[in-house]
Amino acid sequence: MAERVRIAFIGCGANSRGHIRSVMSIPEAEVVAICDVNPAAMNDITDKIPGAASLPCFSDYRVMIDTIKPDGVVISIPHALHEETVAHALAAGVHVEVEKPMVVNAEQARRLIELRDRYRRVLLVGYQRHYLGPYRWVRDVLSSGLYGPIHFIECWLAQDWKGAGWRSVRALSGGGELADSGSHLVDAVFWMSGLVPEEVFALIDCRGREVDVLSAITFRCEGGALGTMAIVGEHPIRMDEGMHFWCRDACITVEGSVWGARQPRVTVQRKGEDPQAVLPEDMKAFPGSKDQNFVRAIQGGEEVQAPAECGLVAALFTDAVYASVDAGQPVRVQASTR
Numbered sequence: 001m002a003e004r005v006r007i008a009f010i011g012c013g014a015n016s017r018g019h020i021r022s023v024m025s026i027p028e029a030e031v032v033a034i035c036d037v038n039p040a041a042m043n044d045i046t047d048k049i050p051g052a053a054s055l056p057c058f059s060d061y062r063v064m065i066d067t068i069k070p071d072g073v074v075i076s077i078p079h080a081l082h083e084e085t086v087a088h089a090l091a092a093g094v095h096v097e098v099e100k101p102m103v104v105n106a107e108q109a110r111r112l113i114e115l116r117d118r119y120r121r122v123l124l125v126g127y128q129r130h131y132l133g134p135y136r137w138v139r140d141v142l143s144s145g146l147y148g149p150i151h152f153i154e155c156w157l158a159q160d161w162k163g164a165g166w167r168s169v170r171a172l173s174g175g176g177e178l179a180d181s182g183s184h185l186v187d188a189v190f191w192m193s194g195l196v197p198e199e200v201f202a203l204i205d206c207r208g209r210e211v212d213v214l215s216a217i218t219f220r221c222e223g224g225a226l227g228t229m230a231i232v233g234e235h236p237i238r239m240d241e242g243m244h245f246w247c248r249d250a251c252i253t254v255e256g257s258v259w260g261a262r263q264p265r266v267t268v269q270r271k272g273e274d275p276q277a278v279l280p281e282d283m284k285a286f287p288g289s290k291d292q293n294f295v296r297a298i299q300g301g302e303e304v305q306a307p308a309e310c311g312l313v314a315a316l317f318t319d320a321v322y323a324s325v326d327a328g329q330p331v332r333v334q335a336s337t338r
Contacts, residue, residue, distance in 0.1 A: 005029045005295045008068055010061045010085060011076035012036035012045050015099060019074050020049055022291040029295045033068045035061045061085060065092050072122070072298050074291070075099060078172040079179060083108040086123070090115040095122040097294040101183040102311025104174025106319050106334060109312040116308055122297045127306040128290055129188045133283035134254055134264040138245070139192040141252065147270075148248025150193055153227035155243040157185040161213065161233035168209050176211030177233035178204075179318055185229065185241060186314045187306075193245060195221040197313070200320040201330040207234065217321055 007023050009016055012034055023029050035058040036042050042057045058064035065073070065088070072095035075085055083103045089096050090112070102125045103109045116123040129135040142150065159181050166172040167180055178186075190197060199220040204212040213233035220226055242255040249271060256264040266278040286305055288296065296302040316334050324331040 005298050006032045006068075006071045007295070008033040008035065008064055008070035008073050009076070010035045010064070010073050010089075012038070012041035013076060016074070016076040017045060017049065019076065019097075019291060020045060020052065022289055023074070023295070024049075024051060026292055026295050028299065029291075031055060032070055033058060033064050035059065035064045062088060065089060065094060070094060072097065072294060074294070078166045079174045080104050080172050083112065086112050087115055090119050090121050090123065093119060093121065095294070095298045097122075097124045097126065097290065098311075099126040100187070100311075101125075101174070101179055101314055101318070102308060103315055104179065106312060106315040109308065109315040113308045113312065122294065122304060123308045124290065124294050124297065124304045125187075125306045125308060125311040126290055127184060127187045127191075127310060129184060129258065130191065130306040130310075131286040131288070131290055131293070132258060132264070133280070133285040134266045134278075135188060135192060136286065137278060137283035138243075138252055138254055138266060139194075142192060142245060142247070143194055147250040147252070147268075149223070150195065150225050150245055150247050152225065152246040153189060153193065153195075153243065154246075155185060155189050155227070155241075156230040156232065157182055157239070157241040158230075158232035158235035158237075159239040160235050160237060163209060163211065163213065163233065168211055170210050173211060175318065175322065176204075176206065176209065176213055178212050178215045178231045178321060181239070182215065182231040183314050183318070185231070186317050187310050189227070189229070189243060190313050190317070191310055192243075193221075193225075195223070195225055197317045197320070197333045198222045199330055199332050200317065200324050202321040202324040204321075204325050212325075215321065219317075 033056045046053050075098040161177045202217040205214040207213040215231035217229040239257045239259050245252045251269045253267045267275040269275040297304045320331050320333040
């Protein structure tokens with residue numbers, strides 16, 4: 001490997017532009033190529049991002065990988081195309097950072113984990129909450145058992161979700177708001193709690209579209225903890241989310257969006273006490289972004305903070321939600337998360 005980690009990009013939409021700026025700011029990395037089937041999307045990058053004008057542009061990611069031979073790729077394309085693209089990159093010996101959801105079903109997730117292990121490559125999923133102080137603080141406290149076991153979770157994500165373009169086409173998206181932004185919430189709840197979903201009952205409303213916009217989900221976890229999850233794709237503001245974790249001795253609450261000026265707030269309410277805010281300085285973020293973690297994991301200096309196993313858990317849960325809607329009754333989540 002060269003002294004600097006060479007990163008190429010597959011997909012050049014708005015999300016990818018943020019990743020490109022991020023990677024360009026990492027001293028140990030360099031952006032070496034971009035790829036998109038839409039020339040206008042690549043032009044937006046070469047025209048608007050300083051330093052990007054000289055980047056080689058490709059319309060076929062396979063040709064790009066064969067020609068450029070990058071160390072890693074960052075993939076930001078329609079969800080249903082993730083699996084074949086990630087699989088090709090891993091088999092070519094290329095490390096992968098893929099945006100959420102990792103894939104559109106658990107079968108695909110298991111295949112990618114097998115390929116990652118076979119080719120000994122990094123596979124990181126774009127779940128940025130793994131890098132943020134409030135979520136990491138709650139995860140550490142819950143895993144410590146300080147307040148006893150969790151017996152109930154209430155969580156929600158509400159967004160002014162447009163479902164624009166391919167996101168409302170099931171063949172490209174694999175699902176609606178649940179599979180899109182909702183994937184962040186599904187991942188965060190089970191990553192933070194350490195619980196394993198066991199059974200799901202769900203209702204959805206597509207609001208006249210091909211894919212889900214509103215979802216009302218109840219679930220049971222191994223060990224008996226219960227939960228409710230609301231995914232609201234029609235909301236007056238950009239995004240809001242929250243979680244209550246009711247434990248034996250306290251309720252831990254996370255509220256607020258990771259977007260904009262309003263950052264997540266954490267409170268703890270113990271028996272017989274008023275809620276107490278956790279100070280921001282006590283909630284330590286991971287030292288670096290997901291893009292930095294990707295680069296440093298390729299170098300061998302860090303563990304992946306959002307591994308493919310998290311993408312598998314999200315896929316297992318989402319599969320069960322859609323199966324429950326189709327069946328009109330509770331459905332068991334596939335037993336194994338491996």
